[in-house]
Amino acid sequence: MNDIEYKVLKPNNLLSDFVESFWMLKNSSQNNKNVVILPDGRFDIIFTLKDKKIFHTTLRGLDTTPNKAIISANTTFFAVSFKLLAIEYLIGNKVDLLLNKGVFLSSAFGNITKDDLKDFNVFCEKISLHLTSLISPKIDTRKQKLFDLIYNSNGTLSVKELSEKVFWSSRQINRYFNQTFGISLKAYCTIFRFKISLMDIKKGKLFPELNFTDQTHFIKEVKKMSGVTPKELSKNENDRFILLSIMSK
Incomplete structure (x- = not known):
């Protein structure tokens, strides 16, 4: 992992029932990194920026098996890892059809743009404010x-x-x-x-x-x-x- 930069932050108390963590993964090298994704009991919204210009957002469901993946060269990932309660009371989407896979989100989630992937702390503050505004007041x-x-x-x-x-x-x-x-x-x-x-x-x-x-x-x-x-x-x-x-x- 010498070529990979990784950071993680825990959410504030208001989001602790819904968000497991915020994390950043960055491969600044010229080489792809082959990895295996292991099941971890979370679902993620991942913001990806490649070569400082190609930007997209992915919603990934739960993993139940190991999955081979590539951390591409010159690529930055900022993400929110959610606890399961967030599906119903924060995001409002089901992920039953997303086992071991993800789907691109067509709209900008939380108004996050590629410019927000320059500073991890600023990203966490911005996405936290957005997520807090989404919390449903009626929780079972x-x-x-x-x-x-x-x-x-x-x-x-x-x-x-x-x-x-x-x-x-x-x-x-x-x-x-x-x-x-x-x-x-x-x-x-x-x-x-x-x-x-x-x-x-x-x-x-x-x-x-x-x-x-x-x-x-x-x-x-x-x-x-x-x-x-x-x-x-x-x-x-x-x-x-x-x-x-x-x-x-």
């Missing part, structure tokens, strides 16, 4: 509590446990997840638990920590999400697993 407290439980438990609670804690039937929750996000609640929790496990894998801890049944189950889930075993993932040869590479040590 069951959904708010559900997502809090998922995130705070690192995806380790079962569907039954989550259903009982928020007084919402498992069937209704799964219908909501499938219709809005394109996956079941259980599938999402598996993704989120995998993401949290990456911190241990990066430290060389190649054994289960987060309520995996056993070592075999852990290896199977990691391989499903990354395409490789925990041992291979921890080596991260050539920094190709981008999420692992940019995680704090």
Whole structure:
């Protein structure tokens, strides 16, 4: 990652239920960087500027499998990574048809232009003001509590446990997840638990920590999400697993 510049900022308290982070990825070199995108339980709006003139905005849905990608030479990415509650109460779009892919946005989201990709802090301030103005005043407290439980438990609670804690039937929750996000609640929790496990894998801890049944189950889930075993993932040869590479040590 020597040729790649990366920055991340957390949102203010008003946006904390909806935004996971703001981030910048910049490849100022003349060489493309081949990477693998790993599932991380977020959806993103990404603003891309190539060669200081080609500008576009992409809405990317949830990833459920590893995807090969290229960080193009002379390209800057500024992005907002959203928590799931934002789909209904901030963005107003469903992303059920965007699993493992993205779509170009035809209009300028948040009035962001290529000139806003010159300064990351200024970008974060501008997009934060826009997102704050979009927050719906009527939020279903069951959904708010559900997502809090998922995130705070690192995806380790079962569907039954989550259903009982928020007084919402498992069937209704799964219908909501499938219709809005394109996956079941259980599938999402598996993704989120995998993401949290990456911190241990990066430290060389190649054994289960987060309520995996056993070592075999852990290896199977990691391989499903990354395409490789925990041992291979921890080596991260050539920094190709981008999420692992940019995680704090």
